[in-house]
Amino acid sequence: MRCCFSAPLAAMSALPSPCEVLRSGALLAPTLLRAAAGALHGSTRKSHAHHPDALTAVHLELVTLTEDRAIITWYTGVPGTNDGLGHMLPAVTEGEVVYGTHPSRLDRSAAEDRPTAHHHVELTDLEPGQTYYYQARSRGTAATPTPLHLIRGNAVGTNRYGLGSSGGPYSFTTPQPPPGRHLLSIALCNDFHIGETTAGLMAGLPLLRGVAQEPGLAPYPEIMTRALVEEARRRGADLLLAAGDISAGGAPRDLAEAKRILDGFGSHGQDYFAVRGNHDRPRHRDAGDAFRAEFLGGTGPAYFARDLGGLRIIGLDTYEKDGNGADAGGLGDEQLSWFRARLKERGDQPTVVFGHHPLTVRDSLFPVSGGQRLGRRQARSILDAYASAPGVFLHHAGHTHRNKRTLLPQAPHVTLQEVSAAKDYPGGFSLLRIHSGGYALNHYKTSSAQAREWGERSRRVAGGLWPHHALGRSVADRNSMTAHDLSGVSPRGLPATASVGARPGPGTAAS
Template sequence: MRCCFSAHLPALAALSAFPGPCEVLRSGARLAPALLRSASAAVQRARSHHPDDLIAVNLELVTLTEDRAVITWYTGIPGTDDGLGHPLPALTEGEIVYGTHPSRLNRTASEDRPTAHHQVELTDLEPGQTYYYQARSRGTAATPTPLHLVRGNAVGTSTFGFGSSGGPYCFTTPQPPPGRHLLSVALCNDLHLGETTAGLVGGFPLLRGVPQQPGRAPYPELMSRALVEEARRRGADVLLAGGDISAGGAAHDLGEARRILDGFGAHGEDYFVVRGNHDRSRDNAGFQSAFPAGDGGPGYFARDLGGLRVIGLDTYVKTGNGADAGGLGPEQLAWFRARLREAPEQPTLVFGHHPLTVRDSVFPVTRGQQLDRRQARAVVDAYASAPGVFLHHAGHTHRNKRTVLSRAPHVTQQEVAAAKEYPGGFTLLRIHSGGYALNHYKAGDLAARQWSERSRRVAAGLWPHHALGRSVTDRNSVTAHDLSGITRRS
């Protein structure tokens, strides 16, 4: 299956010149023996190290709300290699020491069991408070995921601690959204059921993809199930899946996606799905059979959820190979404009697969990365005349990115990273009467965390520069907006 970044081959070729954790192989025929040789050598090197030796790396402040923070990192055995340029896992304890002054880290949060894939959640934080923290495993301080290509920050809301090795680092909690909480919506996309290798770029064999480890569950199924479980655990009332549900539109894969998503609730009531370019088929019958629009109509719809209008768009109503620009078609665009004109003040959330605009990408932005420009402009113009619209959720780019639409500044476009691979999760939209918060969560299941760590080596190990979000606010934000017309979900 071609990656949606297949149009970026020249840029990826240039990026591959940067030192990365992946050893580049010239053909798939050499991959298996190379992995075996590397794994055997890694075992021998691991035996030569002291059992207490470890490295703690890839520290990330994933989630930041007004009262909690979720922090992840990885511990490995130094000098080892799992065959993909990554150290073998070192199972050990993990803890966060933190406080309100860098010299007084007087609070501790720890895990309840040894692991190499650490995830620690800080709770009972105060809104608007600055905290300093250090992540440790067996006394070794974890170092951040480097985001130097995008001048990003994976670990905090300031650069405090970047001059040291292991921090402490710093973040400031936001204020909560104004008003009372009404409902929570899980935003996800790019499940890619049926895919077997992450990060394949068609026509460019030097950038090999990352497969799942032998004997483990297929990663799209694993990550989708973990997403459903985590979304429920985090209190989501509704789930919106924004396209590329399958890797190629096969009926079997769409059916499996339906079975997994049914674990969240009832389709058309508790969760809603739109089509992406990877879900295309000649007659679209497979997608409509798995996820009927409800009235037997086309793959776009509007639903009223207690005063919240949810509009789902099919952004690939066209013929093509999936690598070109998205398209709504004139009929859907006219329908969309009419829906907004009917009630321009009604609180409205729109979701579709292709973004309206793609900014600040580490990869060159081509037509295939977004909706057709003329149609995107028409959508934004419609938003400018509909003050009730507050959020446009998109996938396709496989990254976390928050963009305020300049011609409709009351609307935020939130691109959400792919569910199927690193960082691997969803964004929780918490709607309050006076505003909303967007918070990204990784899937907490251990097997999902293992795959997330393994798949960070997509694009020769440069994937975090693109996918995580260059700043904490690209995956965690709070916005004021009058949403008092929505009723509390029972």
């Protein structure tokens, strides 16, 4: 039986190696003990004894960093309060970021247009290659960072300036823009888990409670997916690629609802493409295949290739087998042969590959089991194919529910980008901006009011360890720029080949 929370935590049901346990045990033990104590004492009361003007600003994060803008988020709470999950009750107030090019001259400011406890400030008109110093404030109180010390990370900047102080200023350096003219933008997303009701249920660790939505509110997977669709369009995405675990368990009603929400972005097979993950497989062999019915027109393979004005998109079905979802991902022999043949035929064509399971999982806070990735033998085979296909520049995966950028020596021209889950903290997508001479990858949190509230509530998954895993240990894990010759791609991905808009979408494999 599959649990409702996918890798990496559900994959713990697949036994990790002893060395993996030892490597992570020292980090996990204190949190596990705190969670166990909380479960045993049943600390569910809400405390209200506090000074009416008291305020604490926490969880400061530099989420998005491009050549000309930065997005900074934080939370304001009432000290001494507890919502029953060990989290401060919200303190609704104003928020601003003061910033400048010298730590003693923060002479520019950006403020929110309304009071909130879930702050989201965007700095614009920044200069490429410039170092900026900043401080986030609410009612005069400086916000302190999300601590990422367990993974030796930095949530608030591109260097360690200001981390020894309380409240900054912190600093970041804007990257250079991708070379050449902008051609098109693609939203990369995954792990909607439509139908899920509790985030963070962990197989084998019953004392770590999951986090459920507040009573009376809409289901959080639907809130987050709708917000993603709206935000992706607002940020200029021309296409959207959804890399699996569209549903929590492959139920027909959940996949139908997911399709309705995604149709808000455009037409499937033309404006957006979806592949399935292990959670989208039917639970029983004799059960109906709802993903195939909703997204594939009931026929054809669940993998495909499409030419969009010179840019090739290849979608993979990385769990093309029977199983409970906790084991390693796998492509069938026919799919793997098809995939390698496509790359061999046109190895120089600019190509984006996306599928649910990553090829490798590096630097994870949690023990890494085989269920978190594609099978080793197939992963090596794909990397070997990439080595002979210089046109492939990006492999987008989900499943691990984290932001992580990896480059491997077997195919250094291919960025392996894991994107965090859309359904909960940090909640959002990565925007791939393709230029004629390179590309940028930038992560965006969904910014609707309900999405911000759920994102803050769900950061308490895994006994509070979740930010150490999901956000990305560095700004570069969620924001990067890479030079690459993409001059063969048409602006906005047009004109597209006839197969792009043909129904049933990506049900028919085509090169």
